[in-house]
Amino acid sequence: xxxxxxxxxxVGNIGTVHARYLLAGQVEGASLAAVCDHNPDKHAVIRxxxxxxxxxxxxxxEMIDSGLIDAxxxxxxxxxxxxxxxxxMRAGIHTLCEKPAGVYTAQVxxxxxxxxECDVQFGIMYNQRPNPLYQKVKDLIDSGxxxxxxxxNWIITNWYRSQSYYNSGGWRATWKGEGGxxxxxxxxxxxxxWQWLVGMPVRLRAFCQFGKHRDIExxxxxxxxxxxxxxxxxxxxxxxxETPGTNRLEIVGSRxxxxxxxxxxxxxxxxxxxxxxxxxxxxxxxxxxxxxxxIPCAPECSDHQVITANFTAAILxxxxxxxxxxxxxxxxxxxxxxxxxxxTDDWVDLxxxxxxxxxxxHQRIAESVEKPAVSRTLDASGSW
Amino acid sequence: xxxxxxxxxxVGNIGTVHARYLLAGQVEGASLAAVCDHNPDKHAVIRxxxxxxxxxxxxxxEMIDSGLIDAxxxxxxxxxxxxxxxxxMRAGIHTLCEKPAGVYTAQVxxxxxxxxECDVQFGIMYNQRPNPLYQKVKDLIDSGxxxxxxxxNWIITNWYRSQSYYNSGGWRATWKGEGGxxxxxxxxxxxxxWQWLVGMPVRLRAFCQFGKHRDIExxxxxxxxxxxxxxxxxxxxxxxxETPGTNRLEIVGSRxxxxxxxxxxxxxxxxxxxxxxxxxxxxxxxxxxxxxxxIPCAPECSDHQVITANFTAAILxxxxxxxxxxxxxxxxxxxxxxxxxxxTDDWVDLxxxxxxxxxxxHQRIAESVEKPAVSRTLDASGSW
Numbered sequence: 072x073x074x075x076x077x078x079x080x081x082v083g084n085i086g087t088v089h090a091r092y093l094l095a096g097q098v099e100g101a102s103l104a105a106v107c108d109h110n111p112d113k114h115a116v117i118r119x120x121x122x123x124x125x126x127x128x129x130x131x132x133e134m135i136d137s138g139l140i141d142a143x144x145x146x147x148x149x150x151x152x153x154x155x156x157x158x159x160m161r162a163g164i165h166t167l168c169e170k171p172a173g174v175y176t177a178q179v180x181x182x183x184x185x186x187x188e189c190d191v192q193f194g195i196m197y198n199q200r201p202n203p204l205y206q207k208v209k210d211l212i213d214s215g216x217x218x219x220x221x222x223x224n225w226i227i228t229n230w231y232r233s234q235s236y237y238n239s240g241g242w243r244a245t246w247k248g249e250g251g252x253x254x255x256x257x258x259x260x261x262x263x264x265w266q267w268l269v270g271m272p273v274r275l276r277a278f279c280q281f282g283k284h285r286d287i288e289x290x291x292x293x294x295x296x297x298x299x300x301x302x303x304x305x306x307x308x309x310x311x312x313e314t315p316g317t318n319r320l321e322i323v324g325s326r327x328x329x330x331x332x333x334x335x336x337x338x339x340x341x342x343x344x345x346x347x348x349x350x351x352x353x354x355x356x357x358x359x360x361x362x363x364x365x366i367p368c369a370p371e372c373s374d375h376q377v378i379t380a381n382f383t384a385a386i387l388x389x390x391x392x393x394x395x396x397x398x399x400x401x402x403x404x405x406x407x408x409x410x411x412x413x414x415t416d417d418w419v420d421l422x423x424x425x426x427x428x429x430x431x432x433h434q435r436i437a438e439s440v441e442k443p444a445v446s447r448t449l450d451a452s453g454s455w
Numbered sequence: 456x457x458x459x460x461x462x463x464x465x466v467g468n469i470g471t472v473h474a475r476y477l478l479a480g481q482v483e484g485a486s487l488a489a490v491c492d493h494n495p496d497k498h499a500v501i502r503x504x505x506x507x508x509x510x511x512x513x514x515x516x517e518m519i520d521s522g523l524i525d526a527x528x529x530x531x532x533x534x535x536x537x538x539x540x541x542x543x544m545r546a547g548i549h550t551l552c553e554k555p556a557g558v559y560t561a562q563v564x565x566x567x568x569x570x571x572e573c574d575v576q577f578g579i580m581y582n583q584r585p586n587p588l589y590q591k592v593k594d595l596i597d598s599g600x601x602x603x604x605x606x607x608n609w610i611i612t613n614w615y616r617s618q619s620y621y622n623s624g625g626w627r628a629t630w631k632g633e634g635g636x637x638x639x640x641x642x643x644x645x646x647x648x649w650q651w652l653v654g655m656p657v658r659l660r661a662f663c664q665f666g667k668h669r670d671i672e673x674x675x676x677x678x679x680x681x682x683x684x685x686x687x688x689x690x691x692x693x694x695x696x697e698t699p700g701t702n703r704l705e706i707v708g709s710r711x712x713x714x715x716x717x718x719x720x721x722x723x724x725x726x727x728x729x730x731x732x733x734x735x736x737x738x739x740x741x742x743x744x745x746x747x748x749x750i751p752c753a754p755e756c757s758d759h760q761v762i763t764a765n766f767t768a769a770i771l772x773x774x775x776x777x778x779x780x781x782x783x784x785x786x787x788x789x790x791x792x793x794x795x796x797x798x799t800d801d802w803v804d805l806x807x808x809x810x811x812x813x814x815x816x817h818q819r820i821a822e823s824v825e826k827p828a829v830s831r832t833l834d835a836s837g838s839w
Contacts, residue, residue: 221697224610226705233732236739276660278680278688294680294688296662304662304678306690308608313707314742315723321610323697339699348617349696355620355833358698449739
């Protein structure tokens with residue numbers, strides 16, 4: 072294969088972003104070969120976006136079977152991610168799925184089994200992983216510069232969404248249509264990065280607020296507290312109703328501290344680990360010597376095409392995936408566990424009871440009501 | 456009265472700080488007239504500090520009855536604060552008590568009743584209240600600039616204390632000797648400021664870690680989540696084992712956000728409140744216009760003598776107290792409630808069950824063991 076011919080399933084807010092960079096030829100070795108949207112009301116708008124040269128399908132199975140594509144980007148509402156992804160995989164089509172891979176973890180396990188069976192590439196659109204800021208944090212942790220991790224804190228409240236955003240699609244922010252709110256739609260990146268950087272906790276206690284700031288069924292604000300096997304603790308705070316929002320990640324280890332905020336990484340490095348200092352110090356007050364170190368880091372960049380280019384290179388040249396499908400389950404586990412902790416008003420131990428979560432989610436789905444809203448495609452070019 | 460003659464009860468780490476600025480004449484209208492410490496082993500050191508001109512007592516009642524003093528600063532271990540304060544009040548001596556006023560709230564209610572009955576000034580050494588940074592935050596909130604408070608977050612982890620600090624006094628960090636750890640000894644300022652700025656929550660859920668980082672009985676790390684009557688949420692994170700620590704307070708309101716960190720106050724002001732914007736906005740993505748505003752603020756200052764000067768002025772000229780005793784109970788309520796939530800592994804509604812707290816605390820006191828340590832006076836001049 073010399074060029075990967077991409078199809079996009081679902082040309083809404085984010086599908087439009089993917090179509091644009093592929094049409095502009097911004098991903099080497101990739102082309103936009105077909106698009107698909109099951110809503111005929113959107114077809115005229117999609118035509119204006121792609122021009123007449125790109126075949127437009129109404130039905131995903133038809134596009135998959137058309138012989139026109141080698142890979143798909145699945146960019147529909149969350150609930151359809153597993154079904155459509157596995158439909159493509161079974162036809163031998165490499166599949167790059169928007170986050171979250173699914174709405175509950177059992178689905179994502181099935182997707183991974185299917186990808187292995189069908190021997191296709193399966194990636195998740197975690198376009199924050201290649202961001203140089205988080206790559207550097209990962210480097211500091213993996214190389215031992217931070218020492219043993221003690222505490223992490225992510226305040227991620229710059230996901231502002233007005234009521235009109237939620238009104239732009241009847242399925243939005245309903246249990247039936249999305250299966251969650253800010254955790255499922257906006258935070259998958261941070262939940263994935265959080266576990267990628269500091270690992271998975273052994274238990275968590277979360278406080279989700281459902282429809283507090285917006286007229287929606289699902290959570291629009293969350294505070295979660297997590298405990299890790301080595302005794303470390305972590306806090307994750309998110310909401311869609313704050314402006315100007317904060318995006319501040321702080322990770323403290325036994326050898327220093329790193330803070331990512333406002334597109335900057337700051338690193339404080341202890342000359343002697345806190346553990347060693349504490350063991351030898353005899354003078355009461357006093358702290359180990361600490362240097363604020365300026366380290367080189369490329370500017371923040373979270374363009375979706377970085378992931379699509381890596382996915383293309385994986386197909387063409389076997390390059391390792393930055394965000395393989397098998398890792399898509401971890402952030403979702405955190406998200407599901409945060410719902411479960413709130414619903415049961417109790418701790419959730421990890422791994423958690425997936426069946427209990429499934430049942431409690433489906434109780435909410437059974438009572439869920441789609442809003443009588445007109446489906447609108449919004450300009451998401453400034454969003455992740 | 457032309458000059459207030461102060462006595463200090465307890466000339467340890469912090470009592471020494473008070474003695475120094477009074478001896479140096481840094482508080483107008485005040486003098487150091489006597490000191491008292493019940494540990495004769497420390498008397499030689501205290502003599503070197505005060506010189507021979509300041510009478511040194513072994514017994515607090517004797518100093519109080521000596522006719523030499525008009526006011527006391529109570530700077531002993533926490534448990535003795537209520538008894539010694541009320542002993543002074545009953546002799547008509549104005550009383551400025553180190554934080555925390557007491558170890559459990561019932562004690563502080565009794566102290567306030569006693570001060571009213573004896574008609575003396577009763578203040579708490581909350582020397583962070585006059586800090587220009589927090590004065591400005593208070594101003595922004597009280598004047599409505601921040602709008603309705605939605606969320607607060609205080610990461611206060613720059614209370615680094617090595618094991619040698621805890622070993623400097625056998626009573627330190629024991630249930631019997633202090634009745635708590637970082638919440639009781641280091642955080643009373645922040646707990647007081649937190650409630651002074653955003654009010655008291657209606658319930659909280661806290662996660663205290665007891666003796667996790669240090670060989671102590673009490674809490675050395677805490678994460679607490681609070682909910683307020685208007686739906687606002689708050690998080691408070693503290694530990695003694697992190698270095699370099701963080702001291703970052705973020706308060707978000709419907710009209711903007713304020714952050715105090717590294718001695719700087721930053722204020723983001725919305726031209727239109729989030730509530731109004733959300734009600735009128737129809738375009739999905741989009742946020743209200745926001746200005747980062749540079750506002751004048753004097754440099755950070757938390758000198759203890761500011762509180763002592765205010766207390767002196769209250770006695771001499773009836774000036775209002777910056778930190779009156781009656782407000783000393785609120786931060787302590789938060790602290791007690793955080794212990795209680797951890798012990799019961801459950802929510803604590805406020806006002807909380809003081810009797811239950813008293814019983815659970817005294818269970819721990821009954822099992823508490825004083826460390827066989829030599830009492831040492833440390834240089835606390837760099838501490839609050």
